[in-house]
Amino acid sequence: MELLLQTLLNGLLMSGVYALVATGLALSLGVVGIVNFAHGEFLMMGAFLSYLFFALQGLDPLFSLGLAFLAAFLVGGLVYQGLIRPVLPAPELNQMLLTFGLSILLQNLALLLFGADTRVVAPSYQAATLTLGPFFLGAVPLGAFMLSLGLLFLLQVFLTRSRLGLAMRAVAQNRLAPGLLGIEADQVYLLAFGLAAALAGVAGVMLSVILYASPTVGFIFTLKSFAIVALAGLGNLKGVVPAALVLALAEALVSTYLPGGGGLVEAVFFLVLFLALVGRAWRSP
Amino acid sequence: MGKALEVIGLSKRFLGLQALKEVSLHLEEGEILAVIGPNGAGKSTLLNLLSGLIKPDQGRILLLGRDISHLPPETRTHLGLGRAFQIVQPFPELSVRENLLVGALFGKPGLKRKEAEAWVAEVLDLTGLAPRAEALAGELTLLEDKRLELARALATRPKVLLLDEVMAGLRPKEAEEAVALVRRIRDSGVSVLFIEHLMPVVRALADRVVVLDHGEVIAEGTYEKVAQEERVREAYLGRRA
Amino acid sequence: MRELSHLPFLSFFLLLFALLPFLPLGIWGAFLLDVGFFIQLFTAMALSWDLVARTGQLSLAHGAFFGLGAYGAGLLAPHVGTLPALVFGAFVAGAGALLLGSVTLRLHGLYFAIASLAFSEVLRTLALKLAFTGGPIGLPVPPPFGGVWPLAAYYLSFGVLLLATALSHWAEWSPFRLAQAATRQSEAVARVLGVRVVRVKLWSLLLGSLVAGLSGGVYGMKTLFLSPYDAFSLGRAVEALVIPIFGGLYSTLGPLVGGVVLVGLEQALRLWIKEGYLVVYGAILILVILFLPRGLVGLLGRRRG
Numbered sequence: 001m002e003l004l005l006q007t008l009l010n011g012l013l014m015s016g017v018y019a020l021v022a023t024g025l026a027l028s029l030g031v032v033g034i035v036n037f038a039h040g041e042f043l044m045m046g047a048f049l050s051y052l053f054f055a056l057q058g059l060d061p062l063f064s065l066g067l068a069f070l071a072a073f074l075v076g077g078l079v080y081q082g083l084i085r086p087v088l089p090a091p092e093l094n095q096m097l098l099t100f101g102l103s104i105l106l107q108n109l110a111l112l113l114f115g116a117d118t119r120v121v122a123p124s125y126q127a128a129t130l131t132l133g134p135f136f137l138g139a140v141p142l143g144a145f146m147l148s149l150g151l152l153f154l155l156q157v158f159l160t161r162s163r164l165g166l167a168m169r170a171v172a173q174n175r176l177a178p179g180l181l182g183i184e185a186d187q188v189y190l191l192a193f194g195l196a197a198a199l200a201g202v203a204g205v206m207l208s209v210i211l212y213a214s215p216t217v218g219f220i221f222t223l224k225s226f227a228i229v230a231l232a233g234l235g236n237l238k239g240v241v242p243a244a245l246v247l248a249l250a251e252a253l254v255s256t257y258l259p260g261g262g263g264l265v266e267a268v269f270f271l272v273l274f275l276a277l278v279g280r281a282w283r284s285p
Numbered sequence: 286m287g288k289a290l291e292v293i294g295l296s297k298r299f300l301g302l303q304a305l306k307e308v309s310l311h312l313e314e315g316e317i318l319a320v321i322g323p324n325g326a327g328k329s330t331l332l333n334l335l336s337g338l339i340k341p342d343q344g345r346i347l348l349l350g351r352d353i354s355h356l357p358p359e360t361r362t363h364l365g366l367g368r369a370f371q372i373v374q375p376f377p378e379l380s381v382r383e384n385l386l387v388g389a390l391f392g393k394p395g396l397k398r399k400e401a402e403a404w405v406a407e408v409l410d411l412t413g414l415a416p417r418a419e420a421l422a423g424e425l426t427l428l429e430d431k432r433l434e435l436a437r438a439l440a441t442r443p444k445v446l447l448l449d450e451v452m453a454g455l456r457p458k459e460a461e462e463a464v465a466l467v468r469r470i471r472d473s474g475v476s477v478l479f480i481e482h483l484m485p486v487v488r489a490l491a492d493r494v495v496v497l498d499h500g501e502v503i504a505e506g507t508y509e510k511v512a513q514e515e516r517v518r519e520a521y522l523g524r525r526a
Numbered sequence: 527m528r529e530l531s532h533l534p535f536l537s538f539f540l541l542l543f544a545l546l547p548f549l550p551l552g553i554w555g556a557f558l559l560d561v562g563f564f565i566q567l568f569t570a571m572a573l574s575w576d577l578v579a580r581t582g583q584l585s586l587a588h589g590a591f592f593g594l595g596a597y598g599a600g601l602l603a604p605h606v607g608t609l610p611a612l613v614f615g616a617f618v619a620g621a622g623a624l625l626l627g628s629v630t631l632r633l634h635g636l637y638f639a640i641a642s643l644a645f646s647e648v649l650r651t652l653a654l655k656l657a658f659t660g661g662p663i664g665l666p667v668p669p670p671f672g673g674v675w676p677l678a679a680y681y682l683s684f685g686v687l688l689l690a691t692a693l694s695h696w697a698e699w700s701p702f703r704l705a706q707a708a709t710r711q712s713e714a715v716a717r718v719l720g721v722r723v724v725r726v727k728l729w730s731l732l733l734g735s736l737v738a739g740l741s742g743g744v745y746g747m748k749t750l751f752l753s754p755y756d757a758f759s760l761g762r763a764v765e766a767l768v769i770p771i772f773g774g775l776y777s778t779l780g781p782l783v784g785g786v787v788l789v790g791l792e793q794a795l796r797l798w799i800k801e802g803y804l805v806v807y808g809a810i811l812i813l814v815i816l817f818l819p820r821g822l823v824g825l826l827g828r829r830r831g
Contacts, residue, residue, distance in 0.1 A: 035636050086816060093584065094815050096636045097771060101811025104764055104804050112802035223647065226640055267651035274644040281632035336718050362720035370718075376711040379704070387708045390701045392720035398701065441720055 002134050003256065011252030012245070013141040016148030017210070019244035021203045021221050022228035023152060024196035026237050029229065030172040031192035034084060034095050037222060038102040042072045042197040044110060044218030046204020051213040054121045061121050064205045065147075072201025073194045080193040085186070103219060110215035118212035126209055144206040151202065152241065155195075159237075168192055172237075220266070227273035230280070247272060287350065289314045289445045289476035290335070290366075295344030297330055297500075304330040305500045307344070312445065317467065317477045319487045319508075322497035323520055328480045329371065331497070332449050335478075336368045337361050348445060362392050367443025371450040371480070373430040377423030381414055381433055384422050385440040392441025405440060412436040412466065427454055431463075439470065446470065448479035452486050464490050496520065532779055536691060539782055543684055547677055559680055561793040563748060566683040567741050569785025570690035571762065572769035574737035576781050577694055579770065580703070581730045582710035584635065587626055587642035588738050588766040590649045591619040593758035595739025597659055600667040600746040608670040612682070612743040619739025620732050622649070627731040631724060634713075643760070650758035664753040667746040679748040686744055690737045694778040697730075706730060707776075738766070761804060765789075768807045772814050774823025783822055 021043060028036045046068040053059035053067070083102060087095050120126075128139035159165040171188050200221075207217065228247055232239030247269060255265050290312040297305045305327045312318045320328055333339045335346060337358035345354045353361050362368075367388075376384055385408055389401035396404075409415040412432050417425065422433060435451050448467070452460045460483065467490060471477050481487050487494060488508045496504040496511050498520040504511040511517050546562050571588060578585050599615030606614070626645050630638050653659045670678040697703055705726045708716035717723050746752045765788075770776075773784020788810070795803045814821065 035640070083812065083816070090815075090819070092635045094819060096584070096639060097767070097811055098815045100764075101768075101808045101815065103808070105808025105812065108802040108805040108808060112799065112805060116801060223643070227644075230640070263654055264651060267648050270644040270647040270651070274641055274648065277633060277637055277641045277644070278629050281630070281637070338714055338718070358714075358717040359720050359722050362718060368718050370715065374712050374715045376708055376715070378711060379707055383704060383707075386701075387704045387716070387721065388719040391705060391708075391722070394720075437719065 006135050007252045007256040008249060009135055009137065010141075011249035013137070013145045014252065015241075015245040015248035016145035017203050017206055018224060018228060018248050019241045020148040020151060020199050022225040022232075022240050022244055023155065023237065024199035024203075025222070025225040026229050026232065026240050027192050027196040027199075029234060030237060031168055032080075032084065032088075032189045034088070034099065035092075036196070037096065037099040038079070038106065039099075039196065039200055039225060040218030040220065040222030041103055041106040042076060042200035042218070043204035043207065043221050044106065044213070044215065045075065046072055046201035047208040047213035047217060048110065048114065048119075048204075049201075050121050050205040050208040051119045054123070054208075055119075060123055061205050061209050064208075065202055068201040068205045069198045072204075073198035075201075076197025077190055077194040079197070080190050084193060085189075088189075103222065107215050107219060114213075114215065116215060118214040118217075119208075120212045121208040123209065138210075140206075140209050144210060147206070148203070151199065155199075164188070164191060223266075223273070224269050227269040227276070230273050230276040234280075287314050288312065288347070289316070289349060290478065291347040291350075292331075292335070293345045293347070295331070295334060295346065296342050297327075297334060297339065298342055299330075303500050305334070305341075308497070308500070308502055310495050310502060310505070312476050312478050314476050315471065315474070317471055317479070317490055317492050319491035319494045320478065320480050320497060321482075321484075321487060321494060325499075326497040326520075327500040328497055329449065330500075332368065332447055332480060335447055336366065359391075362441050362443075363394055365442075365444035366447070367392070367438040367441045367445070367475075368447040369434045369438040369449060369451050371453065373427075373434045375422035375425065375430060375433050375437075377421065380419050380421055381425070381429075382409065382418040384433060384437050385409065388437045388440030389442075392443075404442070408436050408440050411469070412439070428459055431455065435463075435466070443475060445476045445478065448477065450480055450482060452481060452483055457485075460486055532695075535779055536695065536782065539786070540688060540691065543687065547680060559677075561790060563680050563683050564793055565786055565789040566680075566687040567745055568765055568789045569769065569782060570683075570686045570737055571741050571766040572773075572781040572785050573687075573690040573694045573778065574734040574741075575763075575766035576770040576775065576777070577697055577737075578730050578734035579767075580697070580706040580710060580776050581727045582635065582638075582713075583627075583630075583642075583727060583731060584639040584767070585642050585731070585734070586639050586760070586763045586767075587623075587646045588734075589758055589760050589762035590642075590646035591623060591735040591738035592742035592745070592762045593649065593653060593754070594622045595619040595742030596746040596752050596757040597653065597665065597742075598739065599743030600665050600752050601658065603668050603747070608678075608682075608747065612740055615743035616736045616739035619735045619742065623731045623735030624728065627728045631727065643763075646758065646760065646763065650754050653754035653758055659754065660752075662754065664751055665746075667750050667752060669750060670744075670747045679744065682744045682747065683741075686737065686740045689740070691778060691782065693733055693737065694781070697733075698778050702726075764804065764807055765792075768811050770821070772810055772821055774821030777823060780821050780823040787822075 025039045028034055049068050049071060050061045050064040053064050054061060083098060087098050125139055130137045130139060159169055167188050171185060228240060228243045232243035250268050251265050254268050258264055288311045292308060292310050295305055295308045322328055334341050337356060345352055348364055348366055382405060385405040386401060389405045409418050412435060414432055414436055417429055425433060431451055438446060452463050455463060464486060467477060491508055494508050494511050495502055496517050503516045503520060504514045543562060543566055547559060551558050575585060575588050595615035598618035599611040602614050603611035626642060630641050633641055654662055659665060670682055705721050708721050709723050709726050713723050742757060769784040769788050770781040772788055774780025792803055795806060
């Protein structure tokens with residue numbers, strides 16, 4: 001019983017980061033209308049940024065959080081201006097292949113620069129735990145969970161209270177509406193794409209401590225985010241948090257209870273992704 | 286004369302909206318039947334059900350006496366049902382001739398390539414598209430697009446042809462030509478069911494008219510007869526005022 | 527008469543590959559034969575990807591088909607001999623494709639792509655976890671025909687390329703091309719015109735997967751060792767799709783030209799960099815999409831679906 005609750009607790013803590021990354025993917029899909037295979041690479045960059053600052057400057061990853069947010073926002077904006085915007089009028093195929101190409105390029109660039117090894121950022125508090133009765137809570141996962149929820153809350157406030165946020169939701173629902181608010185669709189796209197990247201960048205810093213930085217860590221999270229977004233309903237922002245929770249819990253249960261579950265964890269996501277897509281297609285008339 | 290197409294008690298709901306409610310109608314062999322009605326009356330739903338792109342909740346569809354209600358669209362085409370779409374959807378990366386060849390080759394299984402090519406040449410002549418045969422379909426004008434839509438349906442050698450507002454957007458002179466073309470198609474032995482908004486076209490072309498409103502048949506008969514009926518006038522005029 | 531204009535090119539390429547072992551290549555001979563082997567195999571993969579893409583199905587599962595073929599052939603080769611094992615591997619890949627294809631019939635474009643990617647990753651995880659595959663340790667594979675003939679692997683890969691080219695050429699110059707093009711451009715309209723869309727999609731996927739499965743089988747017999755990371759790698763699917771996009775989509779000539787250039791380049795690059803050579807593929811993919819959307823062959827003239 002305690003093992004079960006501890007497992008569920010671990011899953012719950014992980015769901016925050018998942019929701020954060022997947023929300024970014026859902027933003028670019030829902031608002032810009034692009035399936036971004038390179039989404040996780042912003043996360044990978046955030047993770048390496050955190051690692052580099054820590055290894056070279058001894059900078060605490062807490063400081064890297066803000067830096068990664070800004071850096072990823074900037075890179076995301078540049079990617080939008082330079083690569084995404086030119087292919088927006090092009091067929092879906094071209095858009096998909098472009099982001100796929102970007103993902104391959106960045107992953108392998110990282111491989112050339114840093115090698116395939118995983119690198120962990122280990123500040124003094126990395127292994128700190130809180131005890132809660134018979135349960136253990138990792139301080140870092142708990143912090144990451146709270147921070148993720150905080151960021152998602154801020155995003156929600158931004159989307160519902162600010163003019164730009166309203167315009168963004170308007171674009172997500174109807175491609176014509178933003179003009180009415182006197183805001184160019186193009187600016188909304190730029191902002192949404194930048195924000196999506198920034199969320200992934202921050203998540204990357206958290207993961208550099210909880211998990212590791214590696215060239216492929218981003219792509220793994222792209223795929224996990226696809227699974228979450230497909231389960232939530234494509235482009236549906238509200239469904240992302242519950243979907244992330246379901247998947248994170250399922251993942252935790254598999255890794256605890258299935259023999260040799262560690263390697264099967266990823267299969268859970270892919271299976272859910274596959275079934276969610278297929279199920280959705282067969283249900284619609 | 287037998288019935289080319291018979292629809293019995295056809296119903297369809299979309300997410301709580303009753304698009305069609307127990308619609309029954311028929312098309313005689315060699316007849317030209319118009320289905321008219323205000324926007325949202327269910328005309329396009331009817332055509333999508335007939336060609337099999339969506340499935341009915343209830344009711345049956347008979348093509349030349351055979352129940353096709355549960356057959357997929359391609360099989361309906363093989364059995365002699367042709368359709369031209371309202372929004373023209375040519376295959377833009379294929380030439381006009383190749384667009385027609387798709388219909389000719391696959392519309393009737395077992396046709397030889399030479400026969401299909403000969404038939405396509407005939408249809409190109411009939412529809413006046415012969416000079417543009419080698420152009421890519423993505424490069425056509427609206428008028429040519431409309432002709433291609435009709436020609437491609439014809440290329441499948443239908444016995445029953447469904448036309449979805451193929452005259453929309455044409456100038457009066459062009460519409461007149463199109464009316465003559467549809468007559469010639471009928472005279473070659475094809476029964477025609479068409480949806481149309483332009484009343485002059487309906488008057489000129491239809492042997493009989495069926496009026497749909499809110500998914501139900503509210504009138505049926507000659508153009509002159511249905512134009513007199515109070516319910517039809519209400520359906521068209523009442524709600525606009 | 528467009529049909530004749532491509533045949534000399536195709537024949538030239540194929541003849542060159544057939545005769546490569548007999549050309550006076552000097553000290554570079556062994557290296558060039560290796561390069562030729564990989565060009566043939568990955569060009570066949572690219573042709574098989576293109577064959578599937580012509581129906582609008584963007585497969586990211588080609589790595590899985592490759593892996594299924596590689597493991598199917600590799601596991602059976604010690605017991606039944608080279609050719610039956612290769613055929614078996616191809617059938618395993620074909621069965622996987624039919625399974626994938628029949629449940630994803632209603633998925634279009636990128637949703638098919640994502641589903642096929644998920645399918646591929648599930649299979650890779652299984653290959654890592656199941657006992658009979660050797661798991662992460664890997665699977666040794668015997669050389670073809672007991673290793674008595676040094677050129678066996680080369681000519682097996684030539685055979686796969688020949689088959690892929692013949693299939694692709696047939697599909698390009700028969701009515702099947704129109705069925706595929708119609709299916710790709712609008713499934714609903716294609717069906718109303720009488721095209722049996724389901725059959726066209728499944729046959730295309732099946733034929734493509736058979737070629738990919740054969741490629742995988744031959745690959746194992748050349749490398750003599752398989753691991754799930756290598757055989758089921760997403761990188762296989764990446765190569766298989768970048769080559770046609772670079773050379774020119776929906777054609778036989780495009781993937782052939784693209785394959786010779788890109789795989790040749792890749793093999794040369796591998797002399798310099800061990801890992802990360804896919805950087806080049808990523809960069810090429812981006813540049814081609816932005817600046818050369820119709821590929822190398824598109825430079826030559828107007829092409830049709």
